[in-house]
Amino acid sequence: MRTLIRQESYKLMKQRSTQIFLIGLFLFQLLVVFCSKKYPKFLSDKDAFLNNYMAIILITFFIIAICSTVITKERQFGTLRSLLYRKFSYIQIITSKIITLLTFTILLFVGNSLISLVFKFVFANKLELTHKIWKAWLLTNLNNFLTLLFLMSLVVLLGTLLNSSNLALMIGIIGYFVINVFNQMLLALIAKFDWLKWNPLNMMNLGEQIQSHGFHQMTQLSLTQISIGYAIYIAIFIILAIYSFCKKSV
Amino acid sequence: MNTTLLKIQNLNKAFGNKKVLNNINFTVQQGHIIGLIGANGAGKTTIMKAILGILPFDGKITINDKAVSIRQHQPLQSVGALIEYPGLYPYLTGREQLRLFSTGKDREQKVNNIISKLRMDHFADQKTKGYSLGMKQKLGVGLALLNNPQFVILDEPMNGLDPKATKDLRDLIVQEKQNGVTFLISSHILSELQRIADDVIVINHGEIVTSTTMDNLLAANKKFYLIETDNNEMASDLLLRNNYQVENKTALEIPITDKFSINDLLQLLLSNNITINDIKQQDGDLEESLLKVLDSEGK
CATH class of the missing domain: 3.40.50.300 (P-loop containing nucleotide triphosphate hydrolases)
Known part of the structure; x- marks a missing residue:
């Protein structure tokens, strides 16, 4: 498995899109710093810092893109076969891809958070890091991470079902917006139809609920219930993705 | 082993x-x-x-x-x-x-x-x-x-x-x-x-x-000699009478078997006043052998 993860990481980091994204993300954050300095009424130092200088926007799009194409690109390049005719099983191959994506996302969040801290100290040193701000910052990051993790599992499943990387990417990005819109609509519907609270999109609100305990009135689920539901749905999506990957012919 | x-x-x-x-x-x-x-x-x-x-x-x-x-x-x-x-x-x-x-x-x-x-x-x-x-x-x-x-x-x-x-x-x-x-x-x-x-x-x-x-x-398509003479028909009859295999009478294709001797064959032809114009040895070919195998399978 270590060999597979090493190989997946090598491929990910060698892609021009990853290299451009990492540089672009840093420049984008710098741009947000500039905007917060120039137009503090629109974006205060505090809000900019709490949102990691808006990095989550780019991170979400990039992670959706790589998750949706992680299998389809291998099909497109004809490389899936050469991955499979080695000592590794189908399950090991897809698991290594998922672990690599997860590790990359965690490292991206950690790295990005550190950069945000550096930016805060360099460009917003007047902003005092009180206990409240620390807590809000950590919870915002946790919320973003948990939401993205849920989306990732869904998009990986989608990627195993499709053959075209462009189609997978398009559905992944469009799906992100649709899911967000639907989620808002579903929250309104949950108030009317109690059973709807168990729908998978509602579980995506786990991070929001951790951040704001009052949110349970919207989701109609306790923190324990939504946490368990969240874990179960992610497990189902991943198991389905593995099953679909193993079933598809190469 | x-x-x-x-x-x-x-x-x-x-x-x-x-x-x-x-x-x-x-x-x-x-x-x-x-x-x-x-x-x-x-x-x-x-x-x-x-x-x-x-x-x-x-x-x-x-x-x-x-x-x-x-x-x-x-x-x-x-x-x-x-x-x-x-x-x-x-x-x-x-x-x-x-x-x-x-x-x-x-x-x-x-x-x-x-x-x-x-x-x-x-x-x-x-x-x-x-x-x-x-x-x-x-x-x-x-x-x-x-x-x-x-x-x-x-x-x-x-x-x-x-x-x-x-x-x-x-x-x-x-x-x-x-x-x-x-x-x-x-x-x-x-x-x-x-x-x-x-x-x-x-x-x-x-x-x-x-x-x-x-x-x-x-071996399914053995090595053979291709012999051209001034009278292939007569040469072919002569060789067949003397227990040689001749697979193609017009071109005189003579498979090389274990007991085959080219000296004996040439002597036989010359002693019967048949002039040899050309003689070539052809090796077995995988493509030909394969076609033979596939043909025999189709029959």
């Missing part, structure tokens, strides 16, 4: 209602080069894919006595393969591609060795998206041989290679065989297989037509 490396027993495969492999049985001995021959769609690639555990099948395939299946890939630990066409990442260079798949100790050394063995130095550092078919094929073969495998499966490895690269690859395969590596190779360039394969398995419509040594298969 011969050691069985690969054993295939009762291999059957169907795609929907279409049966593509029908009760395939054969073994491969360690250190041999086996040519898998058959027309397009005969089932060669399907057999190779089954051996590599990338499609489900009925029957049993073992490598070093360990069963391979779509779920069990462990026996493929020391197997290298190139199936159909090399799958390459367009954003990597050839060297990076080799680096990616290199495993175990001395990874960088393995990469450099294979680049040098396959003479890929001049394009190893270019992105593979710009490669020609021949360059891709070379890299594909390089990837198959990269981790010093014990058993190598090559599906049409000569595809797209120029004569020089074909010869280099042929020499490399023979060299690797001398190091104890076993090869299962399919190729439509039969003359190439004829030069390197020890054993031959002929497949037709998903069934094994013959599984034999290359020498035996070539």
